[in-house]
Amino acid sequence: MINLNLKDFLKYISRFKWLLIIVPIVFAVITYFMAKTLPKTYTSTSLISTGLANRFQQSALGNGGQMDYFQLSQQFGNILERMRSKRSINTLSYKLILHDLENPSEAFKEPSKLVTELSDEDKQLAITEYNNRLAAGQLISTADNGNRIKLFDMLTAAGYDEKSILNNLSISRSGESDFIQVVYSSPNSNLSAYVVNTFSSDFISYYNGLSIAGQRKSLAILDTILQGKQSEMERKSADARRTLEGEAAKSAGQANSQRQSEMAYSRYSEAEAQRLQYIRQISSIKGNLAEVNAKLSGKGGYVNQSQSRENIDIVNIDAQLKIANQRYINNNFRAQDRQTVDSLQRIKDRLIERSANNVGSNSAAIRQDLIAERLKLEGDLASAQSALATVEDQLRSLPKPSGVSAATTSIAPEGVLRDAENASTEYEQAQNQYTQTELAAKTSANLTLAEPGLPGPPEKSKTILFVGFSGISSFLLCLMTLFLTFALNKNIEDKARLERVTKQKVLGCLNNISEEDKDLRNIWKDDNNVKNYTAYKDLLRSLRFEINQNLSEQNNVLGITSMKDGDGKTFLAGSLSYAFAMMGKNVLLICEKDGNILDLVTNTSEGQSTKQQKFESFLVKKQIQVEDRITILNRNTSNNNSLLELRDTKSLIAGFEVLKNTFDIVIIDIHSGEDLHNVKEWLMFCDRSIAVYEAGSKFSEQGTPFINYLSTQPGFLGWVLNKVKIA
Numbered sequence: 001m002i003n004l005n006l007k008d009f010l011k012y013i014s015r016f017k018w019l020l021i022i023v024p025i026v027f028a029v030i031t032y033f034m035a036k037t038l039p040k041t042y043t044s045t046s047l048i049s050t051g052l053a054n055r056f057q058q059s060a061l062g063n064g065g066q067m068d069y070f071q072l073s074q075q076f077g078n079i080l081e082r083m084r085s086k087r088s089i090n091t092l093s094y095k096l097i098l099h100d101l102e103n104p105s106e107a108f109k110e111p112s113k114l115v116t117e118l119s120d121e122d123k124q125l126a127i128t129e130y131n132n133r134l135a136a137g138q139l140i141s142t143a144d145n146g147n148r149i150k151l152f153d154m155l156t157a158a159g160y161d162e163k164s165i166l167n168n169l170s171i172s173r174s175g176e177s178d179f180i181q182v183v184y185s186s187p188n189s190n191l192s193a194y195v196v197n198t199f200s201s202d203f204i205s206y207y208n209g210l211s212i213a214g215q216r217k218s219l220a221i222l223d224t225i226l227q228g229k230q231s232e233m234e235r236k237s238a239d240a241r242r243t244l245e246g247e248a249a250k251s252a253g254q255a256n257s258q259r260q261s262e263m264a265y266s267r268y269s270e271a272e273a274q275r276l277q278y279i280r281q282i283s284s285i286k287g288n289l290a291e292v293n294a295k296l297s298g299k300g301g302y303v304n305q306s307q308s309r310e311n312i313d314i315v316n317i318d319a320q321l322k323i324a325n326q327r328y329i330n331n332n333f334r335a336q337d338r339q340t341v342d343s344l345q346r347i348k349d350r351l352i353e354r355s356a357n358n359v360g361s362n363s364a365a366i367r368q369d370l371i372a373e374r375l376k377l378e379g380d381l382a383s384a385q386s387a388l389a390t391v392e393d394q395l396r397s398l399p400k401p402s403g404v405s406a407a408t409t410s411i412a413p414e415g416v417l418r419d420a421e422n423a424s425t426e427y428e429q430a431q432n433q434y435t436q437t438e439l440a441a442k443t444s445a446n447l448t449l450a451e452p453g454l455p456g457p458p459e460k461s462k463t464i465l466f467v468g469f470s471g472i473s474s475f476l477l478c479l480m481t482l483f484l485t486f487a488l489n490k491n492i493e494d495k496a497r498l499e500r501v502t503k504q505k506v507l508g509c510l511n512n513i514s515e516e517d518k519d520l521r522n523i524w525k526d527d528n529n530v531k532n533y534t535a536y537k538d539l540l541r542s543l544r545f546e547i548n549q550n551l552s553e554q555n556n557v558l559g560i561t562s563m564k565d566g567d568g569k570t571f572l573a574g575s576l577s578y579a580f581a582m583m584g585k586n587v588l589l590i591c592e593k594d595g596n597i598l599d600l601v602t603n604t605s606e607g608q609s610t611k612q613q614k615f616e617s618f619l620v621k622k623q624i625q626v627e628d629r630i631t632i633l634n635r636n637t638s639n640n641n642s643l644l645e646l647r648d649t650k651s652l653i654a655g656f657e658v659l660k661n662t663f664d665i666v667i668i669d670i671h672s673g674e675d676l677h678n679v680k681e682w683l684m685f686c687d688r689s690i691a692v693y694e695a696g697s698k699f700s701e702q703g704t705p706f707i708n709y710l711s712t713q714p715g716f717l718g719w720v721l722n723k724v725k726i727a
Contacts, residue, residue: 031470044192044453108191112157189455196453240420278388505718508543512723559686573669581629591669673706
């Protein structure tokens with residue numbers, strides 16, 4: 001069970017207040033003397049100007065847009081990572097170790113044991129190896145340790161290896177500016193200045209050279225691509241131009257032919273339309289003529305059929321007239337043929353007139369109208385047929401059109417134009433890419449050393465800061481240790497925690513009496529001379545009051561048990577007996593056979609003896625000798641018999657009735673929770689009961705069944721926290 005009660009924790013740490021005061025002071029003093037012996041620190045700073053922000057801003061203004069802060073931050077990040085790379089740090093390492101080896105009198109640090117053990121020849125060989133690696137830009141590792149010259153270990157021993165340098169080197173962008181800040185701290189001011197200046201200068205040369213070489217290479221490649229695209233575009237454009245010129249000339253000749261074809265087509269279309277019109281007209285006339293002839297032949301009762309001879313003649317003349325008209329048309333309207341047609345027409349008219357005179361007035365009138373209409377239709381038919389023949393002759397003389405239209409004008413092949421357009425698009429894309437790369441080259445970082453690092457005074461001492469940090473951290477460490485000890489501590493120290501653990505009422509507390517004299521007579525006779533005696537009497541009186549409130553004449557048997565042996569229940573039983581006796585009550589104390597308890601609670605003077613009475617004998621005889629105020633019955637614990645094995649239940653009940661009627665209060669010192677079966681038997685004959693718990697003892701889960709059993713007892717009053725330590 002973890003205790004997280006704040007109030008209890010504050011009480012707990014108050015017991016260790018001197019620890020919380022002394023430990024931080026001790027640590028602060030130790031830290032002060034250790035900090036005084038630390039070497040002084042010298043810091044040097046250099047500034048590298050990049051010009052990135054200005055170039056990005058100018059580029060954004062030229063494009064009418066906003067500056068790309070993400071790309072700007074990305075470029076700064078790339079530069080910073082390159083500065084922290086192994087190649088950059090290794091270059092600085094080589095120069096530092098070479099400075100110390102080549103200039104021993106001006107060395108930044110004392111030579112290590114590896115250097116002092118080298119001969120002059122080996123030292124010169126080491127200088128040569130470092131110079132070669134520096135010129136070649138090679139990285140160094142543990143694999144470079146030779147048999148005699150350990151190149152990597154020499155760097156590490158001097159503190160010039162990558163890890164040691166990065167521990168003291170700080171590289172960062174200075175706020176939102178164009179500058180990169182390089183800071184180095186060391187015990188030597190000249191070393192700090194040398195590191196920041198050498199490192200900054202070397203990196204500027206390396207980065208600018210790398211950047212320019214990369215830009216030139218990219219631009220050269222793009223320029224070659226651009227020229228190739230330009231040549232291809234010019235070639236395909238020339239092909240397209242020649243094709244268009246040839247097609248234009250061809251189109252001009254076709255245009256003239258097209259106009260002639262259109263005129264011929266127009267004339268032919270017009271004649272064809274006239275022909276179709278005449279054909280429709282002839283067809284209509286023939287239909288009307290057929291209907292008139294049908295009427296003249298007597299169909300439908302239009303004319304008299306008696307003149308059949310005249311009609312036959314007229315029909316014959318019609319046939320001849322038809323032949324004559326056809327001959328007239330076929331002979332291209334010859335005058336002689338026309339005369340024949342007119343002569344036959346006059347003969348036909350006379351026959352019709354004579355036939356009309358031979359019929360009645362009504363029939364004659366109808367017939368006359370039909371004959372007149374037929375004559376008109378025959379004349380129209382002949383005229384239409386003649387015109388149709390003329391139009392057909394005209395159509396035969398015109399050339400038949402071949403279907404040429406305005407849409408036949410030829411154009412340049414689409415493939416040539418499409419190739420020229422694609423070549424132009426590719427050239428534009430290559431040109432845009434070249435322009436963008438050129439712009440990126442102009443806006444790329446061109447690093448310069450804006451401010452070199454200079455040797456300066458040592459930094460302010462951080463002794464006070466170290467001392468304060470040491471004191472605070474040690475205080476927090478002690479506090480955390482106490483908290484963990486308190487939270488994980490299962491010892492029950494106070495009344496509140498006992499109530500939380502048992503979930504039962506706590507009647508009171510009794511302090512621990514550390515004095516050797518624990519005679520109750522002396523405790524009660526003390527006149528506030530001994531602090532523990534006074535506190536014990538006050539706490540016992542308070543407990544006596546709580547118990548007395550729950551006792552009566554019928555319920556005056558009080559059982560006292562405890563969580564485990566040694567909690568002090570026997571001494572509490574004697575103390576309560578004495579306390580109730582002080583109230584003038586006759587008290588019976590049933591306890592284990594213990595002469596010490598007998599001496600503590602009786603008024604027997606020195607040299608006198610008190611008759612000891614046994615509880616087992618009382619159960620047999622039902623007789624007891626009452627003392628002055630306190631009577632004691634000793635229980636024999638030598639045998640292992642339980643209470644119910646001494647006598648039967650009726651005898652036990654009868655015996656306890658005698659005791660209840662004889663004494664005002666009966667106090668029984670029964671077993672602890674470790675003998676739970678005996679506790680259960682004794683509590684059967686107790687009207688009220690209390691349990692004792694020793695303060696400071698650890699709570700065990702094995703005591704849970706005992707606590708649960710007590711909670712089921714209706715006469716259980718609560719717990720008494722015993723042996724409490726008071727300040």
